[in-house]
Amino acid sequence: TPRIGVLALQGDVREHMAALTAAGAAAGPVRRPGELAEVDGLVIPGGESTTISKLAALFGMTEPLRERIAAGMPVYGSCAGLIMLADKILDPRSGQETFGGIDMIVRRNAFGRQNESFEAAVELAGVAGGPVEGVFIRAPWVESVGAPVEVLAEHRGHIVAVRQGNALATSFHPELTGDHRVHGLFADMVRAAG
Numbered sequence: 001t002p003r004i005g006v007l008a009l010q011g012d013v014r015e016h017m018a019a020l021t022a023a024g025a026a027a028g029p030v031r032r033p034g035e036l037a038e039v040d041g042l043v044i045p046g047g048e049s050t051t052i053s054k055l056a057a058l059f060g061m062t063e064p065l066r067e068r069i070a071a072g073m074p075v076y077g078s079c080a081g082l083i084m085l086a087d088k089i090l091d092p093r094s095g096q097e098t099f100g101g102i103d104m105i106v107r108r109n110a111f112g113r114q115n116e117s118f119e120a121a122v123e124l125a126g127v128a129g130g131p132v133e134g135v136f137i138r139a140p141w142v143e144s145v146g147a148p149v150e151v152l153a154e155h156r157g158h159i160v161a162v163r164q165g166n167a168l169a170t171s172f173h174p175e176l177t178g179d180h181r182v183h184g185l186f187a188d189m190v191r192a193a194g
Ligand code: GLN
Pocket: 045, 046, 047, 048, 049, 050, 078, 079, 080, 081, 083, 108, 109, 137, 138, 139, 140
């Protein structure tokens, strides 16, 4: 059973833990470097990327996270978590830093005021059995990607799911649906890396 942590500084931590458990993983919260050292993979939840960035610095987690991600630890980020995995943010708040790991530029709150929250069926490469229900909440999109990045899904012509090596990211929140296929895909990535 893969041990998968959920970065528990801010965001929808409980929902990710429930989805991971349903997908057959052993899930637990990660707040400290010592807890990070004990997991085989990590989820970075949805929430508010500026807050996650600040709290990670406060908890001494920024460098340990960067190092483990760079060393190939499997990692999955949804929404704010996708932003945290971007090598670059198009419109960062002052002082907003990411952990990086995916060679992409993201645009925060990209889908705009009229569509701050919406749901849409999303065809996701690597996930069999039909489209997933994409829950988008003040969601980012991926503005551009570098050569190592595989685009897994687009919505209205914008990239909303990507993978680079052991790093997976979605603009939307599968943890808020009853569908655990994305967490299942991530658990398989963690098993394969172990
Ligand atoms: N807009 C948020 C951010 O910039 C992300 C929203 C979300 O995670 N649902 O971090």
